[in-house]
Amino acid sequence: MKKTGHLSALIAFFSTLVAFSGLLAQGVILGRVTDLDTGEGLPGANIQIEQTLLGASSNSSGAFIIGRVPVGIFAVKVSMIGYRTKRFTNVKVAVGDTTFVFAKIRETPIEIDPVVVTASKWRQEAANTPATVEVLTAREIMQRSPIRIEDALEGAAGVQIVQETVNIRGSDGYTRGVGSRVLVLLDDVPVMNSDFGAVNWFMISPADIERAEIVRGAGSALYGSSAMGGVINFITRGPTPRSKTYVRAVFGMYDDPHEASWKWTNRFLNFHRQDFTHSRQMGNLGLRVSGGRSQSTGFHENGEFERYNVSGKFTYRFPNASTLTLFGNYMNDKSDVFIRWRNQRQALRVPDPERDKRQDQNGITLFTKYSLPLSSKAALNFKAYYNRFLLGTQVTSEGLFSPALGLGGSVQGNYLPFPNLAIVYGSDFKVDQVKSDPKLYGERTAVLTAPYAQVEWGFHRNFNLSLGGRYDRYDIDGDPDAIFGDSKEYDHFSPKVGLNFRPTATTTIRAAASNGFKFPIVAQLFLEFDAAGFTFRATPDLRSEESWTYEVGLRQKITPTWFFEVNGFYTDVSDLIEVVLSPSLEASFRNIEDARITGVEFLTNGRWWHNRLGLKANLLLMNPRDRVQNRLLSYRQKFIAFIAPSLRLGNFELQADYKYGSAQEVYQLSAFPQLVAQKVLDTRLFYYFKDHTFYVGVNNAGNYNYTLRDESIEEIRNFVVGYMVEF
Secondary structure, eight states: OOHHHHHHHHHHHHHHHHHTTTGTTTTTEEEEEEETTTTTBOOOOOOTTSSSSSSSETTSSSEEEEEEEEEEEEEEEEEEEEEEEEEEEEEOEEEEEOEEEEEEEEBBBSSSOEEETTTTTSOOGGGGSEHHHHHHHEEHHHOOOOSSGGGGGGGGEEEEEETOOOEEETTOOOOOOOOEEEEEETEEOOOBOOOTTBBOOGGGGGGEEEEEEEEEOOOOOOOOOTTSSSSEEEEEEOOOSSEEEEEEEEEEEEESSSSSGGGGSOOOEEEEEEEEEEEEEETTEEEEEEEEEEEEEESSTTEEEEEEEEEEEEEOOTTTTHHHHHHEEEEEEEEEOOOSSTTTTTSSSSGGGTTTTEEEEEEEEEEEEOOOEOOEEEEEEEEEEEEEOOOOOSSSOTTTTTEEEEEEEEEEEOOOEETEEEEEEEEEEEEEEEBBBBTTTTTTEEEEEEEEEEEEEEEETEEEEEEEEEEEEEEOOTTTTSSSOEEEEEEEEEEEEEEEEEEEEEEEEEEEEEEEEEEOOHHHHHOOETTTTTEEEOTOOOOEEEEEEEEEEEEEETTTTTEEEEEEEEEEEEEEEEEEEEEEEEEEEESSOOOOEEEEEEEEEETTTTTTTEEEEEEEEEEETTTTTTTTTTOOEEEEEEEEEEEEETEEEEEEEEEEEOOOOSSOTTSSOOOEEEEEEEEEEEEEEEEEEEEEEEEEETTOOOEEEEEEEOOOOEEEEEEEEEE
16 A cells, blocks of 8 residues: 555656656656655655756655756755654766666664755755854753753753853854844844844744754855854754644743742742744645744742744745745744842842843844755845834843844856866845934944955865855945034955865865954944943944964864864954943953964764764863953953753653853953852753653752852753654
């Protein structure tokens, strides 16, 4: 019966092929992807004809079709998250003929060499890119039971989250929510607000993410300003060939603080989150809708929040194989504001004047993409997006800010003139409109234009050379009514060169030199405000930051489910923009003329004993130094280590995460005692039953007290239970 059903599916697909007889003028590849062990068809597998831009995804029964294939002999690659990639060589395509490819692929717990899109702006294996890339799968993200999406990043190599500031290799320290040097994307679209340049984490629902691609090192040669320290691209799940619904519920409670004097209430302190997603395919139209809601009392005073978001994703595939994608997201956040503690003996309370401070934040993101294949060797991609965020600092200036608006887009071309040569080219544009009371930064319009190009040349069987660059022009108009009414003009060219060498099928050696930069944003240049005893002063004379990063790396595959990687990096930065805080609590941004960050990182990931035993570990050693004052840069840790063993027996799996970060040696409030090291142990126990997952966990099991920023204790011990189901 199964064989008859499989044959019927292929006949139905072949009939569809005949209906588009125009495709037969060249050739067609038709096939099916199945699980090697069960024989069941696998929906959503990716099929790619190597050295071309042609590909397809398998349908609900695992069948696929690739039309308009030129005559020749090709290699076909079949990949799917959670399965080993399989290649078929010598696939012959003749005029008017149909070539059949039947792929039986094996499930794997670890993707040694995943396909990524962020490193070079087109699909390629991570081992073939000159960048250092790590991929977090949906399974890895959800197993950390995150209430916030940034919680899932804590186990990534070289990544540290300080409040809502994301650090990659010490690029940012603590920016107080202004001007991130790590560009965060959702499906290649920036989720940075237009006035403060901060990441809008709240719009990203953990349950809606298929994978997160983390590119460490300067990404300005392709992504421009804000990518000086790296790029994080969250790829959302696409519509599934079969109707599928996913539901998750998490509930947690906070323990009493370690210090009895810190206990500030007898209330039951708790948090919870609910997520759902549903997707289905109807002919050429695919849709996915999702939503999430989280609420918490907080573990400290002024810690309450209520957040929710809803989103929809629609795709349509036209007969010419072009694809249109529409995406919309709305988020809302109502939360208390905790800036600093009352004192050390009352570390979970806020000063009396700051009690009951709240802020409401909301945002809308819309984007559309259109992918047009011109031939097997050329394609065009068009993108447009709109952001409307009411974010930033409404702590003491409620009603003085208007929503920040961002309208942007890009045109990108991909061209493969020869089998060993790939060209990516295009241009980005963006218009930001921000408005506040003239005493803050006034009304401003900023315009960005940025053409870019990158060439990848496989000049030898084992070598791949990458050359690229991008020119950015950024203009901010003046406001005659504002205190600082200056207009600003910035421009920058950022080149990059990278080399990949694969001496064996299991070894990759990388080397790269890349230029990074970051333009000052509106809030850094013109904003002045008072909050919680701090006074922020405008600095309209800020200069652009510029860096050069040199990197070498080795990636070694030991077994099909175990690899290790070691990378060394050296970054020189001129005019680094950092916050300077005076003893009178007056803060402003200043340029540090000469800074340097050097370091080495190690990481390994493996599964053994028939997938029962697992280990993920990474280590970062670095020296982030202010060379003008001959001291460490503030809010950077010199040593960060993470280790996550796991053991699965039958339907049960036990996981543990331990993260150690050395104490920060330089901070802003000189009266504050030495910041202590970070030592956090999280444990989780999972039970899997068919499509259901139940789990319990303890976060910060030792109830260890530590700080990553001035006068703010990080999360205390909490207990969590959760449930996930997919049907």
